[in-house]
Amino acid sequence: MELNVSELAVARGGVPVLEGVSFSVSAGEALVLRGPNGCGKTTLLRTVAGLQPALSGVIGLEREAMAYAGHSDGIKAVLSVRENLQFWADVFGTGTIDPALAAFDLHGLIDRPAGALSAGQKRRLGLARMVVTGRPVWVLDEPTVSLDMDAVAMFAGAVRTHLAGGGLALMATHIDLGLDEARVLDMRPFKAKAPSIDDFDGAFL
């Protein structure tokens, strides 16, 4: 399993933000994207996850291999922690939620309505969903927002377990996760220069 991205160009709101992005991540590896706000990290991750089309370039894996976690956690406030997780386990066909609960220490909260969780606990629930998907490529956008030190360590542990199981991870983050083996890719050199889109969509801009 290897994720090869070559010469990828992405746009947000019709404006190209990144171009010529090339990297490759193989099984057991994590790649951290760095760059200032607005440089296109989220757009790149959404494109890799298959949520929006690329302007050009190739993503070497089909979208069925990706599990995506964005800024919002997709948590339903009126459902309990168990119901929230079990739903995603059923949708992804993996069935079991115990490893995810253990990885993010959610056993004590299992019957609480998710709306009653703190921001950090919600984030942990959102990240536990990644374990439940059972997919090899984790695409994570700022996964550590509102997590405390212990939870960040918990998250790093979950990523390590995932990598050890032959998975790979692609994430955008500003803080140090304590993942020494992760490679870092700076986004600034890939900033797009050409501002015009000359295609069907471009006619409407």
Next chain:
Amino acid sequence: MIALLIRDIRLAVRAGGGFGLGLAFFLIVVALVPFGVGPQSALLAKIAAGILWLGALLACLLSLDRIFALDWEDGSLDLLATAPVPMEAAVSVKAFAHWLTTGLPLVLAAPVFGLLLNLPGPGYGPLVVSLLLGTPALSVIGTFGAALTVGIKRGGLLLSLLVLPLYVPTLIFGAEVARRGAEEMAYHTPLLMLAGITCGAIALLPFASAAVLRVNLR
């Protein structure tokens, strides 16, 4: 897919989900009409079928913006799009869940509300059959409208403007079935037309809704 159906029904029934809201709205519309028309039971019996259909249609409209807007706000729509469920199937399941929580209760309650409007005796059967056949089309068309307006803040009004014209054929034939039934006339032709509209909507619109959602998620 069954998981998605169960989740949507659960969300609708739990606090703030809006289950029963459509039904209560239907009841209020139906209860207000006699006040507006005045105490003329003959006139009421004449317009009952149309009023019941109009009330059911408006009640259906009330909960449409919840189909995708809530999932969009909390990010689950993005996650659903990356899940191993085809978007067309997810859209169909959501429309079905909407029908189960909104359309079906309206169908079951319509005979009771018919009493309030002095609906003539022979009209009850055709009324229930026409609603049973017509409300799935309302849910599917409404899901398409909801997919179009997802991501627009306070898109409810725009949604109504988009969806109500699309409801016209269903309303025409549905109300016609109920009216002819109440007047003891043959109602097979409008019933077949109604069934055709519903089948066509169910067969075609999920593809349109899924395509529109994919564009809106970019």
